[in-house]
Each structure stands twice: as C-alpha cells, then as structure tokens.
Amino acid sequence: MLAAKADFPLLGTTMRGRSLVYLDSAATTQKPRAVIEALTRAYECGNANVHRGAYELSERATALYEETRERVARFVGAGDPREIVFTRNATEAINLVARSWALATLKQGDELIVSEIEHHSNLVPWQEVARITGARLSHLELRPDGTLDLGAMTSRTKLVAVTGASNVLGTIVPVRRLVGMAHAVGALVLVDGAQMVPQMPVNVTELGCDFLAFSSHKMLGPTGVGVLWARRELLEAMEPIVFGGGMIREVWRGGSSFGEVPWRFEAGTSSYAEVVAFGEALRYLGTIGMAAVREHEKTVAGYALGRLLDDGRFELYGPLDPEIRAGVVSFNFGAIHPHDVATILDGEGIAVRAGHHCCMPLMRKLGVAATVRASVYVYNGQEDIDRLLSAFGQVERIFGKQRRGACRTDLSSGLAPGSIEVAGQGR
Template identity: 45%
Template sequence: MTSIAIPEGMPQYDDVPRFDVTRVRADFPILDREVNGHPLVYLDSANTSHKPRQVLQVLDEHYARHNANVSRSVHTLGTEATEAYEGARAKVAAFVNAPSVDEVVFTKNSTEAINIVAYAFSNASLRADADPRFRLGPGDEIVISEMEHHSNIVPWQLLAERTGATLRWFPVTEQGRLDESGLDDLVTERTKLVSLVHVSNILGTVNATARITERVREVGALLLLDCSQSVPHLPVDVVALDADFVAFTGHKMCGPTGIGVLWGRGELLAAMPPVLGGGSMIETVSMGGSTFAAPPARFEAGTPPIAEAVALGAAVDYLTALDMRAVQWHEKEITAYALDALASVPGLRIFGPTVPVGRGGTISFALGDVHPHDVGQVLDSLGVQVRVGHHCAKPVCTRFGVPAMTRASFYVYTTTGEIDALVGALEQVRKVFD
C-alpha cells in the first residue's frame, strides 16, 4: 500500500481498515487516459465521481439481459427488473442503516429529493386537514445556512414565497464553520424545518449537527440533512444522525447519474402528500378522484430510473467491500497531505478549515489575483482536472469576498502523487501570471 506522510500532530490508528489505492485505481478505466498529453489527474470528485468496472458491468448487464419496466408486469423480464430494482433499494437502506427499506425513495438526484420535501410542505399547506407538521404560513420559519448548495437554498426560497413563511439562516465564520452562537434565537417555536448540509461541497466543512438537532427537537421542528458529500465519503447512519430526512445522490458515490435518494422517517413519509401525480404512485383512480399508494411508491411517479438504481446498488456493494471507515480514513490522510502541500504554494489562500479535523476531502482556494477560470485552464493544459466557479454555493463566495474559487476534491482513487501534480501545476500557473 502507498505510504502517506501525515503532517505532525495528526493521529494515526493501527485498527483503522485500509485499502490499497493502487488496486482501487485499477478498477476505474477512465484513470488510464491522458489529457492534453499528460496523465489524467482527476481532482473533481465532489462534482461527480468516476465509476468502477464493477458498476459499469452491472449497468451493461441489466440493459443486455434484464431490461423491462418495474412493478407492472408478471412476465419473467418484468419480474427480474423489479427484483433488481427493489434489491437495490434494500442495499441502499442497509448502507445508511435505514430502519425500513420502505423509507428509501429513489429520485433522480439530491436536488429532486430536497424538492420533494419542499413541495410536500407546499401541498400540505393548501389543505386544512393536512398534518400540521407540514403546514406553513405567515409567521412560520424555515432555517438553512449560508454554506448551502443552491439545491438547499432555492427550494426553500420558493416555498417561503408560496406560503408566506420566512427564511432564516446560520452565518459562516471566517474559519468556514457554522456560526451557532445565535442558535436559540434562530431556531425557535416558529421554526417548522431546519435544512442543513452535512458536509459542505465548497468549504469541505463537516457540520457536527448534534447541538442543532437537540434544539430542533426542543422546538418541535423537522430536520433535513443534505448528505450529498457525506454518504459517499464516510459512514452515515441515519438513526445516529437523528434527522427526519436525508438526501444524497448516486453519481458522487461511484454510481451513475440520474439516480438519487430521499430517506425519510416512515411515519413522516406516510403523512406527506404526493408531489408528482401519475402512474405507479396511486392506489385507486376514478374520474371523481384518486387515492395514493403508501411510500415509497407514492413519491416515485412514472417509470423510475431502473437501471441507474440497480447500478447504484452495485456502487453500494463496491463501497461496502472497501469499507466506509477505510474510505473515510484514506480521504483524511489525503486531505491532510493536501492541506500541508498547498500551504507551501506562495500566495495561495484556502477557504474553510485549514486542518484535517471536522473537514472532508474538498479544498477550495484562491491563487493570488489569478482568476479561478485562468487557474483551471492552465491546470487542464497539464492534465489536472479541478472545478472553478461558485460551485453552486454563491453565498459562500460572497461571504468570503471572491467571485469564484478553485476547488480540488478527492476520493477513493486519489493519490499523494496527484496532489504533488496539482502543486507542481499551480507553480506553473504562478509563472504564467507573474
């Protein structure tokens, strides 16, 4: 196994499971290619992860041998497809320790998962007989944070506009942490929902939510966690988190695009009105009205992303075999190495935590006065793939007084050699723009 030099002061534990990153990389065909005549250095996994052969083979096998619609037919192919689809749901439920497989709703991504909850609130607010936990109106409040991805800001802004509720938020400290100093004044008896990112996609911050969750329970509100950047990277237990809803997406965890997950407490999903109407989400339909299926079918109208769900199940198998504790530790080591290496680049400013404690494998930075788009173009010319822009988290850029940031993000296949390549490429950027 590749040895990683950990900066002084970071603990090392012999009982943490490990994997051989060289063997892991061999599972990902795309890592063999070159970009602009250089070996590919992919440091954009927070945007989307690559897919191992084990997932690609399952996707191909499903379409080649088992392609059919689900929950509709009694023929052999239909039965095989349905069993594979529901089998994937069971794998996902086990992966996040969901108490019931019926608490896992397949969506097309995290954004849709969050919007399902937002529109369920909206629909419930139109009905006097709806569960009061989902009814919103003037005087009610929704609480988010300044570090959210746009997908955890815009749906709540729109919900507030539709219902007359007020949107409030936690600020972010200069160190890139949630400012919880005003927690009791921010989360009050007027709060109906708190929706927070578990791991920031731009700052890398891991939000310790226990204190906020305790306050949410005190005031009788609901809690949604956007786990798009945590479920792929560390062990996530929805019971231990004590959230009411959790959203995450497949394409960031070795799975295909077009598949995501909304986990919700069973009794809450049962109390939520449907969002999309159509086939498969109904119990009975007449010209005078309809009744609706129990969750999760209630929230999976129409033909779902069947093959994508099956391939997500394969991704869960892959990550489970690696052991999510090993995934977390590998990224902690890589992040520690990267923070130390980037600190050696003159003029480079890191946004967010500068220590590998309470942070994930995502590092956003500025290089002097060089615009991130220029940084990204030079890096790409050297085969180094990073993301530049506001990362769908524009309020964070505003908070730190920059129009955009350059972001390097890591995953199971990231090596210290790739971090060294990034640092070397940044030196070339400095030479170009000196």
C-alpha cells in the first residue's frame, strides 16, 4: 500500500469481529490522523467565524481559510485562488453552474451533452436545466468496451458536462479530447471531478476545461466541503444563487449589491474548520504525490481485475485496460443479488458498496438492477483484494456453488433501445 494503514485510525478497527477491509473509497475515503487532528486543532485553537471579526482569532481563522483556497488552487493547477469556490460538495458545485451559468445562458434549441455513465449528481441538475430552458439533453454513448463514444458536436452544443472518471466502471474519460471538440464548436466543458481529482494528477490549465467540481470527503478530507473551480471570467459573469450574509457589498432596505468572486458564491458562515482540515488532506496527498496515487490505483485495481477475471465466476463491468481505468471494480457474482453479496462480505469485515451507485440509467444500460463495487485508495493493498476474493467461499457456502464462465465485460447485451432516454422522464 502507498499510505500506512496505521495513519488511519478507523482502519485499525474490527467490524463483525474481523479486522476491517475498507473497499468503499469511491463513496467516501477514510481520514488520516493528520486530518482529524487538523479538524480538532481548528476547534481547539483557532475557532472563530471567518471574514467577520476584527480580532486576532478571527483574522487567524480567515488567513488559514484563505491559505487553503490557495492550496486548492495549486493542487488543481489554477492560476488564481479566486477561481476556487468552496461549496458543500461536488453536487452543490455542479448545481451552482447549472442554476447560475446554465439557466442564464441556455435557451430552446441549444444542446446540453452529458454521458451515459454520469452519476445522478451530474445528470439530474442538467435534466432540470433542460426542462426549464427547453434545451435538448443528449448523451454520449457507452461502447461495449466500457469507453465513451465521443459523438459529434454542433454549433448548437453549448455545454458538455462529463465525469472525469466513472464511479461504476472506472472508465477514465479523455477530457482533453472532449475539450478540444467542444471548444471547436464554441461549447464549454464542465468536468465532474468527484472521482478523478482524488485519483490522478489534475491540472485545469492543461485540461483546458471551463468548470471542475469535486469533493473533499473523497480525497481524505472532511465531509461538508466541495470545490467549484471555474475560469475567472466565467465566475465574474455568474450571478449568485444563495443570498445572505457574507456575499454582499452593500445592503439597503430595498436592495443589495454583491461582493467579489469567489466570496459572493459563499453566502452564510463557511465550513472553516472542515476547509482547513481539507487543506491538511491535500498536504498529505501532496507528500505522497498524485502521480504515485494514480500508479497505485492502477496496480491495486489491476490486481483485483486480474484475480476476478482469472476466477471466472464474476461478471465484470468496465474497461479492462488499466491505463484507462480508475480504482473502481464493479461486478456481479452469479445470480446472487449484490445486496446479499455485500451483506455476507460485511459479515467477514469487508465493506463494499452494492446498489445502483447513483447511476440508474447506467444500470439499465448494463441490463442489471445493481452491482457490487469494490473501490480502492492509498491505504489499500493486494492483501485487501485477497481477503475480498477468499470471502466468496462464504458466499458460496450460503448460496451454493456458482458456475464458471459467467464472466463478461461486454456492456451491450442488456441494452434495451431507448431505455436510457432520460430527458423529461420522471416528472
């Protein structure tokens, strides 16, 4: 493993009487002691409201909060810390772009492109934008090999909102190519970086994208902190969507003027302690190095894929090429429901996710109701994958022997034509 398990207090505990094997980092990562201590320190030694007080404690808190903004900017290669907006999570960051930029920009006849592998957080906000503005929502299609067909864009295309890495298939999307295609027709690109930013080096200047959203809690940081990075001129042109304290320049009885970016998007009391502890998580990751994190994810996920494939009883989803795959392995085991699999694994002290992973249209495309998902991070090693595989002995003791030969990576067999058309559905 890349980071010492001993750095993560929770990884030293037992679940159901067995030492915990945590394989659900795509949902949220565990926190190193350094981050937990930074959070405690913020409350014990530095607690005050930021941007408010004229006393030393508040000034210190404000300085730490703004230093973290600078650290976040450096982490994603942004030239200007004022391009960093703190939100509650990636979902809120995407919604900020949808409610502010997209509602003010899109109109009937425009096209908004997402993909078939999007998390609901990068799909439902765009369905709403399409419903309200009359813009058409199109989907980049998933190919049988687990990659995306980048399709075609036209002068009507105004925004491409796509994940950098799939939370189900692990597919790493060629963002730079998509940006080239989108910019060629005058469209902007939003990258949902919730899985990408924690797992690989990301530099917004090199990627060339226009918006990037991600969450602290998926990269060793606390919950309650997300980030929207956007090009400065886009942020300057965007209206705030949450109004109140901290975001104004001047308020009169009948109206208000708003402050500068990014603060005009951060109304109300900020999650100061969590933001500062997020800075500690970035420091921890920076010490490891994001290139090393990516290599590690490739190695451990590649090992898991190899073992599951060799075993032959598993149905696997997503690309087999580790070069285009993040540290996420989704699978099914015979005809056994993923929830049953996850419950039995839980009995062995192994935490995996089972369900639709907030990707219901993708599940329909795969022709399954759910999958089991094992996702790894810096504290996982091959021994965790070995524990996972050996626990399937217990699954078979309960459910009976599963036949060999069910393994497939082809994603197309479950596809019912039109079954994933989502625009306008469900309302």
